Amino acid sequence: MTHPCLSCGACCATYRVGLHWSEADPAQGGLVPQALTEPLRRHERAMRGTSQANPHCIALDAEIGRYSRCTIHPLRPSACREVSASWEHGEASDQCDRARINHGLPALTPADWIDAGMNELDPPQAA
Numbered sequence: 001m002t003h004p005c006l007s008c009g010a011c012c013a014t015y016r017v018g019l020h021w022s023e024a025d026p027a028q029g030g031l032v033p034q035a036l037t038e039p040l041r042r043h044e045r046a047m048r049g050t051s052q053a054n055p056h057c058i059a060l061d062a063e064i065g066r067y068s069r070c071t072i073h074p075l076r077p078s079a080c081r082e083v084s085a086s087w088e089h090g091e092a093s094d095q096c097d098r099a100r101i102n103h104g105l106p107a108l109t110p111a112d113w114i115d116a117g118m119n120e121l122d123p124p125q126a127a
């Protein structure tokens, strides 16, 4: 079985994803492709597609609940890196649970990780 995020993608299609402008400025060492972002508040940008009524990040290649891939995974904003899948590291994640429920998916349980044969020593490569 595969990592649960690879058949989900709900968080990338639920929340507005904000980032400090410097994360999308190569001159500051930022890695996020600036063209995939748009201005948000002062000092902030947002991933395109995530500020709309039905968010869907421009970098997301997914059919929510079936397959999911972040097309800029190694370059994704810090906000994305900070979201853990529920029980990936031994505790529930409110952001993960709410996103999945928003898309009609059940919240993950510890059993999902046992079934996937994964634990925190076996980190995900995509979400």
Ligand code: SF4
Residues within 6 Å of the ligand: 004, 005, 006, 008, 009, 010, 011, 012, 068, 083, 084, 085, 086, 095, 096, 097, 099, 100, 108, 127
């Ligand atoms: S963190 Fe949770 S909501 Fe986001 S892709 Fe993974 S399982 Fe889905």
Ligand code: SF4
Residues within 6 Å of the ligand: 011, 012, 017, 047, 057, 058, 059, 060, 061, 069, 070, 071, 072, 073, 076, 077, 080, 127
């Ligand atoms: S992980 Fe990738 S697809 Fe998901 S919100 Fe972040 S940049 Fe977008």
